[in-house]
Amino acid sequence: MKRARLIIKEVQITKHGEIKNFQIKLPKNVKRIVAVETDVRIDLRIEGISIGDIKPAPRFETLPVIEPKASAVGSGSRGVPFLSWTQQQNPVMGKLKLKSMERTYIFYEEWLHFILFNGGIPDMSMGLFARSPISLNKNRQAKKVDVPVETTIVNGIYEDTIGNFLKRDIAYTVKVFVWVETEEDTDGVVFDFQNEPGEVKKDETVNEK
Amino acid sequence: MIKFFSKDFDVQVTAAGQTVKKTFELDKSVKTITHYTILSNREDLTYYRGSFRLEINKDEIVPDGYSTKKIMCWPTVSANDRLKSIGRRSTGNGLITFEYTDTNDGLTAFVPYTVSLSVEGERDTD
Numbered sequence: 175m176k177r178a179r180l181i182i183k184e185v186q187i188t189k190h191g192e193i194k195n196f197q198i199k200l201p202k203n204v205k206r207i208v209a210v211e212t213d214v215r216i217d218l219r220i221e222g223i224s225i226g227d228i229k230p231a232p233r234f235e236t237l238p239v240i241e242p243k244a245s246a247v248g249s250g251s252r253g254v255p256f257l258s259w260t261q262q263q264n265p266v267m268g269k270l271k272l273k274s275m276e277r278t279y280i281f282y283e284e285w286l287h288f289i290l291f292n293g294g295i296p297d298m299s300m301g302l303f304a305r306s307p308i309s310l311n312k313n314r315q316a317k318k319v320d321v322p323v324e325t326t327i328v329n330g331i332y333e334d335t336i337g338n339f340l341k342r343d344i345a346y347t348v349k350v351f352v353w354v355e356t357e358e359d360t361d362g363v364v365f366d367f368q369n370e371p372g373e374v375k376k377d378e379t380v381n382e383k
Numbered sequence: 384m385i386k387f388f389s390k391d392f393d394v395q396v397t398a399a400g401q402t403v404k405k406t407f408e409l410d411k412s413v414k415t416i417t418h419y420t421i422l423s424n425r426e427d428l429t430y431y432r433g434s435f436r437l438e439i440n441k442d443e444i445v446p447d448g449y450s451t452k453k454i455m456c457w458p459t460v461s462a463n464d465r466l467k468s469i470g471r472r473s474t475g476n477g478l479i480t481f482e483y484t485d486t487n488d489g490l491t492a493f494v495p496y497t498v499s500l501s502v503e504g505e506r507d508t509d
Contacts, residue, residue, distance in 0.1 A: 179443075180445050180446055180449060181446075182446060182447075182448045182449065184448065211453060213450045213452065213453065215431070215450075215486065215488055216488055216489040216490060217487075217488060217489055218489045289452070291426070291427050291430045291431065292427075309426065309430070309457045309459075310457065310459050311457055311459070312457075312459065312460060313455075313456055313460050313464060313465075314453070345489075346489075349448070349450060351449065351450075351453070360470065361442060361472065361473070362415065362470050362471040362472045362473055363442070363444065363469050363470045363472050364468075364469070364470030364471075365468070365469060365470070366467070366468050369468075
């Protein structure tokens, strides 16, 4: 087993329906791509999903997360049902595809979700109180892939869909984390995704304080 | 005999968009680092706004820009999975460099908060 290194690529999306082609440069001593992770950071303020705001989340069954302007759903407070709890849904931001020169087809494809901090929790604030500070999120693991590479470029395509859905421009940053195995020795550093299934992650003998 | 070791290192984020870099020195009895995680007194801010870089003994474990939300854990995560495993990295000179970057985003309003790097490892007893 060789040392895994992380390569980070950030892609800025500013317009609805935008399609971005990008390249991820890998180090020269790369041997293969072992795992991919993704993340989304929303850069500009969007109505309806602010944390400290008293405005409740949109109704689960009407829109996923991002609320239309009050004029679009009704006038004033009647736009939001009174004393009804709502649940937030993690919105789909767009689609990411990665391609390596050593593979004929796309080796990684994912619908990117924006994972809200307290997405799984019903919003009981009724529009009057702060939202719950508790998160029910699970830790997401890097998705394993096994792509031996010789060229040091990975091509990526990202297509925005949330802007198309909401019919407006939303500025956000897509982060692509590519874990690559290099020719370096591990020096004892072995990440979770390098462990074989069933392998013991933690030394059970070292448990006394 | 080898014993379990655990310690938290705090950094204060006092301004929006700030990058805080701190180097911590481990006790000489600490031989390896096996796990780490990131904790905070404002988990929502750290979750949405944070990214970091971690270096142990001048060896970069993760580069600048890695999202803290990939590392953070919650009460719903089982205790065994709350810390990120990095195998067994020897501490060498005993220096841990932690660089935390706060970035403005569209969901949160900044207030000063504290971020903790929590590490686990092994130490000699003597």
